[in-house]
Amino acid sequence: MLLPRDTVRSLALVLLVVLSAPSPAAPQAGTVPSAPKITGFRAADVGPELEREAAMAAVPSADSLRRHLRILTESPSVAGTPGDRANAEYVLRRFEAYGWQARIEEVPVYLNYPKSARLELVEPSPEFLETRERGIAGDKDSFDSDAFGAFHGYAASGDVTAPVVYANYGDVDDLKKLAELGIDVRGKIVLARYGKIFRGLKVRNAERAGAAAVVIYSDPADDGFAKADAYPRGPARPSDAIQRGSVQFLSEGPGDPTTPGWPSRAGGKRLKPTEARGIPRIPSIPIAWAEAEKVLSALDGPLVPSGWQGGLPLTYHVGPGAAKLHLVTEQDYAVRPIWNVIAMIQGREAPGQWVVCGNHRDAWTYGAIDPHSGTIALLEMARAIGTLVKGGWRPRRSILLCSWDGEEYGLLGSTEWCEGHAQELTANAVAYLNVDVAVAGKDFRVNGCHALRDVLTEAMGEVTVPGTNASTFKVWRDKAWSEGKNEWARQNRERRWRGEPEQPFEMNVAPLGSGSDYTAFVDHLGVPALDLRFEGLQGSYHSIYDDFEYLDRVVDPGYAYHLGITDLWGRVALRLAEAEVLPLRYSNTGRFVLDELQSIEERIDDADAGVETDSLRLRVDLAPLRAAAAHLLDRARALESRADAALQGGAWQGGGPGPANAALIRTERALLGPGLPGREWFRHELYAPGLNTGYAPVPLPRLGQAVLDKDRRVLAQSGAPIVQALEHAASELEKAGR
């Protein structure tokens, strides 16, 4: 995946708590009823569905997962390289053997491979810095020299000698802080640490501030010894491990930067690289902390501001002074083929309605965790569903499995595929279920579109956490409760003060930002998506140590968590493909928007604290937005009641669930608007990555981003398109089943 999950967590957590249902607070009890109910199924169909799911869940095995992993991680598999091609063919053959119609779809994309890289500390005393890992005894793969050394996807070539300035995480606020300290980064080499924001935006921010080059290192405070024992003893990043990765300006638009908004095809229209947006003009390179330490310990200048000190045993200074670096990198750019592998089981009743599951297959080195922990789950899910199909069953709707290529460079495979299939997806896609890194630890996490919350949490009630008797749902909820109960109490207190009803503590999915292959589905096409994983400290991330030994011995020995996520992924897919009424519950979406508007109101109030000039205050009338969200909530509840009643033996007014399902499919699409300011490819009015975070979400992005930016002009115009989208969605729901 494009980013380490645990950096997303802290932001997501803030947004994850407290959505409501009209039941009284019962914080210690789960909301999953003891007699399973499955939204969208008749009571009589629940038993057979659970039997089918049990049969499916019985198929995947630890042995089989492990065998897939050993094969997939035998060689490095950067997008478009022979190792990647070999894996594409392995995946294709597995899909076919498991009973799926499958094919490889080649996509020509513009991307770089590293030709050479050299980084030298020239002052205060000359020393070459390492641009490759050393390898660790007992892990033979880590010594393989086929892997690319230190480089960034979409990096510029260059030759720069300059003093160094340390810029913390290199985000917009960090560069502002440097300016306040009187530190001029123009012409300097910016040394930034990984974390907090997408790495491409670190380069973008430095470039816009006039820096000559960027060096990004992994600080031990973020994913090294300060967090856990380093590999091989534990999962944390070793001193020599280098985080490769893309430096595309992801939040401004993913996919092949030379085909923005349209599919990359052989001989098709393509921008000149110099016209392409979102590719850095200044060179950059990643390094390990053992090398960064040599630079940081030589740095002079002011003491770093509060929060900038990392985990190395030295006092961090911002520079410039004493340390000077010489960076030479040469990139080999070309249009090269990459390979999506697409498999399908045709639905028996509505084959045009697609439930799409996807995971990427390209890696920066071996990709044992990223992405092959997901690939092996995908393959075992394919085998499990294939077993049902071989037994004579077919789902009501079609299921697609996608093994994406080029995700690491900037979601290339999935974005180009979505752009190429925009029409079918827009018309009929039910949902997209993404798994990137399936397992990097033991904490279940989900980001997604809120309409999919119920189908997810119900399925989680059926999947047991390894080593316990508790369901994934219960463990997930109990942890969130222990971390979030004070915030929940505070919010209810505030509701009481405002004269609003209290809300029970309820789990919800966290909104989606970006950083994996759901992006084009949700943000560009309005297909509702989920992104599932078991998280943990992923210290091998994008390094040579992301290999078989690391996953097999350190992360998930026994593969129990892999079996868990395979089970969950399959159940959600099956329910979406089989439900009589689609389990897309837009009441969850409506409640999310209402809560988010409350939060935005408070952020505006915070931003205006002490601003006395009225014309300088952030002004937006949230009342029409609240009314539109309440209208959506109301329409969704009405449809949900009608559907539940019909499934309990009542009748559809229109004769069947067809119109309701069609409306539910259209509803997420109705939430698309004219495109966000300055990045029109992003069209969803509820979900987007922050323009300056790259992965962390900024919900109601038109409004939320304007508040972050304190942009009064954009803010003033941001209400109407959101109201329009919400009303459009409400009207779709209203049409259904009347």
Add this chain to the structure above:
Amino acid sequence: MLLPRDTVRSLALVLLVVLSAPSPAAPQAGTVPSAPKITGFRAADVGPELEREAAMAAVPSADSLRRHLRILTESPSVAGTPGDRANAEYVLRRFEAYGWQARIEEVPVYLNYPKSARLELVEPSPEFLETRERGIAGDKDSFDSDAFGAFHGYAASGDVTAPVVYANYGDVDDLKKLAELGIDVRGKIVLARYGKIFRGLKVRNAERAGAAAVVIYSDPADDGFAKADAYPRGPARPSDAIQRGSVQFLSEGPGDPTTPGWPSRAGGKRLKPTEARGIPRIPSIPIAWAEAEKVLSALDGPLVPSGWQGGLPLTYHVGPGAAKLHLVTEQDYAVRPIWNVIAMIQGREAPGQWVVCGNHRDAWTYGAIDPHSGTIALLEMARAIGTLVKGGWRPRRSILLCSWDGEEYGLLGSTEWCEGHAQELTANAVAYLNVDVAVAGKDFRVNGCHALRDVLTEAMGEVTVPGTNASTFKVWRDKAWSEGKNEWARQNRERRWRGEPEQPFEMNVAPLGSGSDYTAFVDHLGVPALDLRFEGLQGSYHSIYDDFEYLDRVVDPGYAYHLGITDLWGRVALRLAEAEVLPLRYSNTGRFVLDELQSIEERIDDADAGVETDSLRLRVDLAPLRAAAAHLLDRARALESRADAALQGGAWQGGGPGPANAALIRTERALLGPGLPGREWFRHELYAPGLNTGYAPVPLPRLGQAVLDKDRRVLAQSGAPIVQALEHAASELEKAGR
């Protein structure tokens, strides 16, 4: 001082923001009017007072401060040692030379000196750990071997060999966490890091959990290289610097532990040491981080919980396992003389009314910062006020200057003096103004009783921050505003939701906890106090490096901040001694209590989050408390209006300000109650140190501590004594000037 100030700051900040005045919000403007007003003075008297203050402020000089410091820090000056005696005589002679009546008051107290100390890592590989600093080239004092090595005041002797368990800060929650992890500390040596709570409570907590001994070290994350450059380059703690200090159970009662609640006198009543409460029974010793690193890097067992990782370049584990220590310490206990030096200028009109200024004089080593940055300010203030007196002026009331001894062991000198002068102080003390460490950096901080807020902030308006044209008040306020404006905005939002009026952003003093010599004045006798300082990272704290070179070159070269605090301290003392109506404004106290009750209500609500059994919820009716606080506020405002009117030319109904001043003096005393549960020596119903923090305040301690402890029984009984105290104070104010 007993504790490093910057650990207090984080807690104090939370409590410092947003008290109110009935004016509209004007966040960028100061509240000090451009034409100075001095509360308690007639308009005609303001000019002469300011001239007098200017004359006083012109006296102190950097040269003189520096000379005092060089003399006071020539030798180590632990309480009762020859170096301490020599300093007492120096201070006495200075006071006398400056025109004060002065004397040394000897107090016999029970305390320990170290006889021997040995600490050995016996497993995994034997190695003696250092119990002395090495010294740093260029700082000759740091090589002096007269100083005591590693030891703790009131430590037990002992000989223990045991495996090690790392316990983070060693607070109550940390030990609970260890138990949850299944780690048994019984019979083990607990290794805790300094910080967060008073060190004596670390030993108390470990002892109560069954530990055999305690080793406390200074982690670089807390005051070492992770915070700033280490000495000699900067102010942070070097690798070998040892924090000595007392391990008395301070929050249960300070002073000589063998004379709890009564003065220590030669031949007087005294408990046997074995009967004395508040002295550890298990041995303990402090070490430097370079030594602790050898232990921590050998520790096995589970990974530490979140937040326990320190700043050393290793992954922290809790143990036990691998590391085993052997500790042998021998303490030499005896009743020994210590020496308070007390100086006085008799007041011209009300000599029985005392304005008391104090600072301690004993140190753990040289005490350049702690306490002599305060001692040199005290001496220069004495010289400055003495100059006015030599010019023929005398203050309306008496001014006392106190150079306390034995503060470091547990506030011995000041506590025994207060216990011995309880009657005079109760009857007539106006206020106590404490300066312990005067200058350890550039951030002005104050803790105090809220009645003294106005006299302080008005005086701050007259004192310029070194190197700027801005007043101390403005700089203090601007920093608090930039850190606290979002919290202020949130609180006002909540007030709006509750239908209460918004409040402007106003500075207030943070409430007092403990850790310096104001404790007996406030908590035992109800004398209102302030504790003033310029704060900063104090990495030499209680080590051999707290010497002349450290202050003179690193902390305040030029002594400008020392001049600033001397000026401020003197102005506040002069105004209290000279004001026609005492500037004790209990409206500030009333508002503080109302805000604190709001905060307590919210903490109760948090604590009850998810508690469904009604009998398990924390129950207390805050309405009578709110009514009593509102009543106090109302009575105070009425008296303040009457006083202001009388000073503007009106007349006192009783003929003069005498009854008002007498009532104002009685008001803080009226806030004393029957003593806090389990620690009856602490009698103030508004202010006390937390029972488990030792220094950080827990306001409305009877109530606040019960909420922290979730003690429903104590909570149920906590309202009535507070109501009674508030009503008593209100009635005192009501009597005044009717």
